[in-house]
Amino acid sequence: MVEREVRGIRLKVRDDVYDPAEDTLLLLDALEDQELRGKRCLDVGTGSGVIAIRLAKECEFTVAVDLLEAPALLAKENSKINGVYLEVVQGDVLTAFREGSFDVVTFNPPYLPEDPDPSSGITYSWAGGFMGREPLDRFLADLPRVLKVGGLGLFLFSDLNDSEWVLRTCNKKMVCEVVRRRKLSFHEIYVARAQNLPR
Numbered sequence: 001m002v003e004r005e006v007r008g009i010r011l012k013v014r015d016d017v018y019d020p021a022e023d024t025l026l027l028l029d030a031l032e033d034q035e036l037r038g039k040r041c042l043d044v045g046t047g048s049g050v051i052a053i054r055l056a057k058e059c060e061f062t063v064a065v066d067l068l069e070a071p072a073l074l075a076k077e078n079s080k081i082n083g084v085y086l087e088v089v090q091g092d093v094l095t096a097f098r099e100g101s102f103d104v105v106t107f108n109p110p111y112l113p114e115d116p117d118p119s120s121g122i123t124y125s126w127a128g129g130f131m132g133r134e135p136l137d138r139f140l141a142d143l144p145r146v147l148k149v150g151g152l153g154l155f156l157f158s159d160l161n162d163s164e165w166v167l168r169t170c171n172k173k174m175v176c177e178v179v180r181r182r183k184l185s186f187h188e189i190y191v192a193r194a195q196n197l198p199r
């Protein structure tokens, strides 16, 4: 297994788990502005666990979830290499969690508009189904439930997903704004911050 380092986090990588990329780095950048000490944190779609490990360095308690077994196992292994405690579960977006469980929730979802191939787990890292938005839509619909009042979501999306639609949907139940953006070769990616404030 190959090892690499991302922003001071040591990671084992494997062919069937998403290798941290530009989108991962943009979400990590956005975390720099957030107060995490004493918070209960969750990283959805954890992959290698890199974002969850970053959270666990400051949060009081951190959970990581991924749809698939290979990333869930690798995230646990990577947390041990970095000397942080991570509770890792296998599950579909936020369905495994109770109401009001977290202060901070992050998600770097699959966002390309194509269907994943069930015979190839790694395709679930980038293929987000219709408009590239299927996991993100379900995440946004459920986020106000698992966040504490005043809690914060940070999630990534792309102009391939219809950015206005994403922000409009997010703002129906929370207060949402783009806090980071980066142009890549064929599209632009954004990180939005969603605050769970009664509207």
Ligand SMILES: C[S@@+](CC[C@H](N)C(=O)[O-])C[C@H]1O[C@@H](n2cnc3c(N)ncnc32)[C@H](O)[C@@H]1O
Pocket: 018, 019, 020, 021, 023, 024, 044, 045, 046, 047, 048, 049, 050, 051, 065, 066, 067, 068, 071, 091, 092, 093, 108, 109, 110, 124, 125, 126, 135
């Ligand atoms: C773009 S990768 C991000 C990995 C890592 N968080 C990072 O930023 O490098 C998306 C991850 O989401 C996971 N995933 C896809 N659909 C999911 C779902 N419905 N529920 C939970 N995780 C999902 C994939 O298995 C993959 O690990």
